[in-house]
Amino acid sequence: MKKNITVLFEPEGRKIEVESEISIFEVARMAGVGIRFECGGKGICGKCKVIVLDKKSVSKLTENEKRHLFPEEIESGYRLACQALLKNDTTIMIPEESRILRAKIQVFGLERPVPLKVLVGKFHIKLAKPTLHDVRPDFERILNALRVQTGICELNIDYEVLKFLPEILRRANWDVTITLWNQQKIIAIEEGDTSDRIFGVAIDIGTSKIVGCLVDLKSGKTVSTGFIENPQILYGEDIISRINFAANEKKGLETLQRVVLDGVNHVISYICAQANVDAENVYEVTVVGNTAMHHLFLGVNPKYTAFSPFTPAIKSPVNVKAGDLGVKICKSGNVHVLPVIAGFVGADAVADVLASGIHMQKEISLLLDIGANTEIFVGNSEDILSCSCASGPAFEGAHIRHGMKAVTGAIEKLSINSASDYEVEYKTIGDAAPLGICGSAIIDAVAEMLKCGIINRKGRFNLNVKTPRLRIVDGNPEFVLVWRGESGTGRDIVITQRDLSEVQLAKAAIFAGCSILMKRKNVKVNDIDQLLIAGSFGSYINPENAKLIGLVPDVPVEKVKFVGNTALAGARMALISAEARETADNLSKSIRYLELASDPDFQLEFAMATFLPHKNLDRFPSLKEFFKKLNNEEIHKHH
């Protein structure tokens, strides 16, 4: 038997009333308290430990909990939030380590202002009751009233809404609010005047994170934001392994779709709880993501996007009823998935361009969205050429010995002082004890080591440098950024030779992509009026350092602009502006796509770009002098 119970979350002091037999995890989500979610609430990761003050108020320990909790923890009332079901009123403590880490995630991005023109409209109407002298049917009665108020003559009604039409009108005593989508379909009828409650959600489904924002569609303003790790990570860290899982495992595709939908629903539920908004009052969701995520979200097999000739199932925008897809907003609401360009240039990239506005400018832009795949655009209002390169997750902190995501405790900036025994100055997110280094600091580390001569332009350690920080462990050289005494992990934080190779491969792919694209578009470095960098680093990366390692072409630093999460910004624009939506569609059709894999020059360009900044310094004229001087110093120092 279910009953109503009251749950208090501490230390927030947030109270919520729910029906019993619900998991602590679920209630925490409803209360807007973020608990870690690495395994998607399946009792596998053991990261959601919470303390229940009254042990009798929850269900018995599960096998999963016995595996993850120490006896002394069990004694102290520790439980896994995803496993324990609530039975009675209780108080729950959420320890710091179980909270979603305060990540420095780029939720906001550069966003070109667009006139507010949402596709969802609400109309409060008071209808005359039917009489023997006015026997108009319920639907036609609404149509007439809407015609008077809006001038709209032709309207459909969603079947799910039609089913309950007679009851709701009579229960509301003929005083209702009608929600229209795209001036053509009734998607909700609510009792009384609810015209002030009209919300939308923009979602960016990344390979590693799902980020969303809740937007008040009356004002177009964002009212809350949130994110989680993409729970698909359980089925493969990178895109290709997930595509393989979907293609080869039994029910693999269904599983990955369900899991990403769970994730999206989690974000929606979280951002709604944050703003105290009922998810029923969210009527539209716009979604961007790379092409593989786009397909998996729609339950379409992404297999063929991953193998030559990398063909997506569809590039046009897709509108699906929320209820059909399983997105938990108003059941008849709309999910608008933005269009893609190609197998590796997805809806997130369309959103990047849309938000950056490079398609509206006479000036020539080079736009990079750096991630595990980096999308690159070059062009202007006349024509844009795009490509994608497999840059790997090094700049997201993966495949780097002490790399980490941009969450609390990550080093986000650093410099090395060669004059003072190669001392490392650094700054961490949240000013916490350092746990590792995130993308922006990885670039800094490589650039600084290059500047100090700790590594050479081939990315090899210079063992002539004499400092205890440069050492050889098991035959492999590494450089110590943080000594264990200072670190939050009790271990030294280092950069290894292998880390350097990862960074070199990543940046070489990006640089080669830029070079080929510019070549095919016949754009020289000097022609570039602005270089825009999107993506989620710890903080805006240091443009001098990015250039020094040859991550980006040699354009003056004042032309470099960091634009943040333009993918989400573009999704937000499409949410609040029909015009932006149309523009996105046009962009997906008009942006040309270059397949790097079939470009004859790519391999050579890539190989040359593995040097720091490049094998041929003529490609970096502004740095020529610097490297000449550096080289002389080196010779001077060690001879």
Next chain:
Amino acid sequence: MKKNITVLFEPEGRKIEVESEISIFEVARMAGVGIRFECGGKGICGKCKVIVLDKKSVSKLTENEKRHLFPEEIESGYRLACQALLKNDTTIMIPEESRILRAKIQVFGLERPVPLKVLVGKFHIKLAKPTLHDVRPDFERILNALRVQTGICELNIDYEVLKFLPEILRRANWDVTITLWNQQKIIAIEEGDTSDRIFGVAIDIGTSKIVGCLVDLKSGKTVSTGFIENPQILYGEDIISRINFAANEKKGLETLQRVVLDGVNHVISYICAQANVDAENVYEVTVVGNTAMHHLFLGVNPKYTAFSPFTPAIKSPVNVKAGDLGVKICKSGNVHVLPVIAGFVGADAVADVLASGIHMQKEISLLLDIGANTEIFVGNSEDILSCSCASGPAFEGAHIRHGMKAVTGAIEKLSINSASDYEVEYKTIGDAAPLGICGSAIIDAVAEMLKCGIINRKGRFNLNVKTPRLRIVDGNPEFVLVWRGESGTGRDIVITQRDLSEVQLAKAAIFAGCSILMKRKNVKVNDIDQLLIAGSFGSYINPENAKLIGLVPDVPVEKVKFVGNTALAGARMALISAEARETADNLSKSIRYLELASDPDFQLEFAMATFLPHKNLDRFPSLKEFFKKLNNEEIHKHH
């Protein structure tokens, strides 16, 4: 474990391969063998007895079977087809009594010819495979091919089809047939060239029967027809009791919708099996029915259509995806429910007008669709006025002592010879031994008794008539139509005083409806150019007799025309013609509706019309002489 088994139905000799663990009933349906279905396959009615030759090839006896089968039947291998599940290859005998009775149901009706313009189109296309030089996505590849072939530029794809797009194209080696609905949405993609397999279904959901026809959409020709009793009958014989069930019982509405959907699916499956058509190749269904059936089919509460002011939820046509509604055709196919006019003038009535074409003629028509509710129309191309009257089920054989539906064994015509001791000559459906009388013969019986002076114009028996056929049982007079020796039931078939009252009330309601409607429309009897009668009687009723009892106004017999099942004919027209569909929509908007309940003259008109043919013989000038003569004869005879 399921396995493939072969089932042979005798005496048809029809063989079918199926997966085991399926009910005999289900397999019979798939094989196109009609078994009775009164309880909807729930083991309640016990009407689906079949003989299984090898007892071991089916599952164990259920409790329901033990209740319905005699021990000797069980010994002989009798089973209930809906209860027994098939395990192994076997042969099944279906005894005559378990077959759907060969009913003389009016499947065909008058149908105005319309130009064939179906909303479903099939296009066989061969696509170029994607290469690195032609990376168009799957959907856009199809769009381009369709544009070349059809000129259509803007197309959606149903989400369910999109999901499987990449797989089907590759499995089919890029040779597929695309099905478009309304030149705007892709609703199916099939391997190879299937363009010759394109079907639609028209369905008329009556209170007592569900009738359907399968139409080849290439030619517009009907290829098979079928019907079943409306299985909702378990939840109430008449509309009002079903509406009450839907409104007041827990899950009542869901139950009635599910049951009527089961019935519709049964008919579809049956007519497809008859014509050896895969239901997946049915892409559209058009549906008509009275307003209550219309609402129940859509799962909309019909409560408010039944109580003043009798307001439907919607009168506009409704299009719903077959999969969303649960109609078992192509999942993304369309179900088009025709529009209604008012709470008691439904989509079936719109179809009546559509098929009869009275809205296109200068001549004035009076159109009646006689059933438990009789819909009446009067007018021409300028204007049509409609009403509905509760005529009760007497003419469908219900509420009459020995009344029955127009199935095998029902008397469909009769005459009484007063010169030969009131001998009754009759004809039965299928020329079987008489079991009862159906609607057309009920009219004959009353008229003949009136002509012979057995009853008077008040509908009372004239006990002065001396014949053993007129007798008094338990104080109530009755007339014997068939002696038990001749009947197929072993009992006398009679007409009672109570039966006469039922007929009088029914015909009075219809006549009063006609009178009021003509009055309000200012049409005199002489203005009527044609009198059209639709509905399912045993055979076309005798127009002289219909007039004699005052069922219809006094128009010359040559102006009376029987038009059959115009409801299904109209649904069929809407299936094969976009133009007809539009006309139906216009008719539902333009036909005016008169609420008899609020007409001040109705009660008096009704009371006067309970006489045979009418209290005031001035209303039947053509019969005046006849009744004067009859009266004289009577006086002469008994004095």
